[in-house]
Amino acid sequence: MNRRKLLGSSAVVLLVLRSRSLRAAIVKGGLPWRPGAADPPAAVTPDGWKFFTSQEAAAVEAFVDRLIPPDPQTPGGKDCGCAVFIDRQLAGPPGRYDGYYMSGPFQDGTKQQGPQSPVTPAQQYRKALLALDSACRAKFANKSFADLSDRQKDDVIKGLEDGSLELDGTDAKKFFELILKDTQQGFLADPIYGGNRGMAAWKMIGFPGAHYDYRDWIDRHNQRVTLPPVGIADHPNWSL
Amino acid sequence: MVQKLPRKDVAIVGLGWTGSILANELTDEGLDVVAIERGPWRDTATDFPISYAQDELRYRLQHELFLRPSQISVTFRNNARQTALPVRNWGAFMLGNGVGGAGIHWNAETWRFLPSDFVLRSHLTQRYGANFLPQDMTIQDWGVTFDDLEPHYDAFEYLCGTSGRAGNLKGAIQEGGNPFEGPRSRAYPTPPQKQGFGHALFAKAAQELGYKPFPQPSGNLSQSYTNPLGVTLGQCTYCGFCEWFGCANYSKASPQTTILPVLTRKSNFEARTECEVTRVNLDRSRKMATGVTYVNGSGEEFEQPADLVILCGFQLFNVQLLLLSGVGTPYDPNTGRGQIGRNFTHQTLSTALGFFDKDKFNFNPFVASGAIGMCIDEFNGDNFDHGPLGFVGGGYLGQVQTNGRPIENMELPPGTPAWGTQWKQALRDNYLSTLNCGAGVHASFYSYRDNYIDLDPTYKDRFGRPLARLTIDFHDNELKMSAWLTDKYAEIVKQMGARQVVEKPRKGPYDVTQYQTSHINGGAIMGDNPGNSALNRYLQSWDVPNLFVQGATAFPQNAGYNPTGTVGALALWSAAAIRSQYLKNPGPLVHA
Incomplete structure (x- = not known):
């Protein structure tokens, strides 16, 4: 199995695992670890x-x-x-x-204050x-x-x-x-x-x-x- | 509806370097410790694994591992006459997020400050006279000395496994190390990292000019190392994806690679992640903290009572929390009174780009680590005579180029068009033979009466709390220093054989979009009495004795070095005072 296939096939599983509620909220008794919790990038395919x-x-x-x-x-x-x-x-x-940070009010400032x-x-x-x-x-x-x-x-x-x-x-x-x-x-x-x-x-x-x-x-x-x-x-x- | 939780001995706010250190020390004392962390749990295998960690777009440009401004930002202005506006995307400094904090994304440059840095005002006044300093410069002594901190610097370096060469062993100057450093009690735990072509060439050129180059002290390890807690780090592979990234190879010292595997196994420790502390609670007298209030990832609010509260957030968030909680008195720049928010500083970075003949020089800039490099310290602190120069402060000069990540390394000779055929050809011709070391001159930023932090009157975070407002600008002293140091740096780059050297001294005004390290400091500084500081020499609040504040928040001004070595040493020093003094007799450790 090459890596591209791996990345593609694991994407569906990851969507489920990434939901906030499954993040370790309380860590106690050792390092938390679950298989498949990594979040690799999804490869762009040139399909339109x-x-x-x-x-x-x-x-x-x-x-x-x-x-x-x-x-x-x-x-x-x-x-x-x-x-x-x-x-x-x-x-x-x-x-x-x-x-x-997208809260207002929006107003122009100096160049040093950024966009x-x-x-x-x-x-x-x-x-x-x-x-x-x-x-x-x-x-x-x-x-x-x-x-x-x-x-x-x-x-x-x-x-x-x-x-x-x-x-x-x-x-x-x-x-x-x-x-x-x-x-x-x-x-x-x-x-x-x-x-x-x-x-x-x-x-x-x-x-x-x-x-x-x-x-x-x-x-x-x-x-x-x-x-x-x-x-x-x-x-x-x-x-x- | 606020849910009140069972009491803990210690509540730690933020689980980065200082939070991990304090939690580890105080659980050793048998105390029941909870660490409350705003960001997520982070670990190597899940957040920056070897299979996809080398991603410049994701981690460097799109800030994957950092706090997002949508969660909390700051406002900024150069001076009190301007209206501060929010920082909508990070620029001048980066703020870590999650367990490990900035310890995940740092370069791991692990320096000690000079002995004179800790007694800065006394030292400079004695050498040059009180009138030599600008009227509005508010530098001061720390209340703690290099000798006080030396055992704790040593302990932090041995925790991290720092790779370096001693320059001063118990007063004896060592060949090949930094001869200007304060006396150290023993050698670094591991030998220096290897150096690439550009780094070695810089050292040779510096030597030819009469300087004494030495390897930068590095928390990217030259060899595998097991620290005193029994945690093992691997050898650095010079992958060139270090700072701004997490280390996929367990080679960069971080809370994850040095402390957390031990800390999380202790039955008297608990971490709560994605929980944001919104205030420190005080009793009616406002002289005692009763605990903290926080909001979890689902928006539920909790009160966590604790006997001892320790703020271990990033510098500016510690200050914001003090201001929001009503601890101490906010600083007023008009009167100079009040301690919370004063002496806000950063770093003064500059460089000189070197363009070399591509047929003779191939630097392979991508073969590097976050803390690789050769440096000289002749122009740091007060290692040189400032009398004729008309400024104070300084920095180390170094070839400390950490990477060849292509998007970050598009520097081309002046006059090259920004696009088109000529741009493309210039990129092809220069990438491997350009010296592009953004932090070549890594210099101090001293404190001034009008650089400070308070609360913004307009802009709020997601909970409706005022954002911290940063008011900061460069002063003539730092700009003069930067111009002078950059000239010195350019001479060395020229000596290396560059066909074209382009000096980039720091210019004012301070620009919140231009990255200048993430070394922002001050705002609740340490000192020897409550009239000049928010914290005593043990980082204990003068106003609320069961509240300690860790980190670069306590720096009265910034030195010409990276801060983490000093942050780690101060945390261990503070922890030792809590263990040996405070717990036996809770109350002020220094009587005002």
């Missing part, structure tokens, strides 16, 4: 969009492929799965700012992607962002980055920063989350991934580590 509409997905795939363009050695953002990564994040807890907006990432994407296509249609003969040439796309992205292109009803520069951060995270995070497909980004930079034992390497100064990269679920050598 969970958050984006097909039109939004087309724009995001085009966008991430300009932020990280393909080159002869390494695929671009689209083929690395960055849009899938963002889609699954937005459909899940991060898209809702789950865990954030204070009640608008979640999912809401920001929805608004900004609509406005992005509108802005492109107005400027480029009714073409959506995905239909632009690479040069035109780059000009639009530069406009968002430097604040010269405004988006209706949303902060264009903040949206640029958000999608850039998410794209880079998807590119470099473990492939189990849908991006970094085939560990392409890790191979590009020379990061061996989710190894946990480098005792053989700590003394080998200034030598390139030759271990093949491993992901949490994807490596063929992982097996039980």
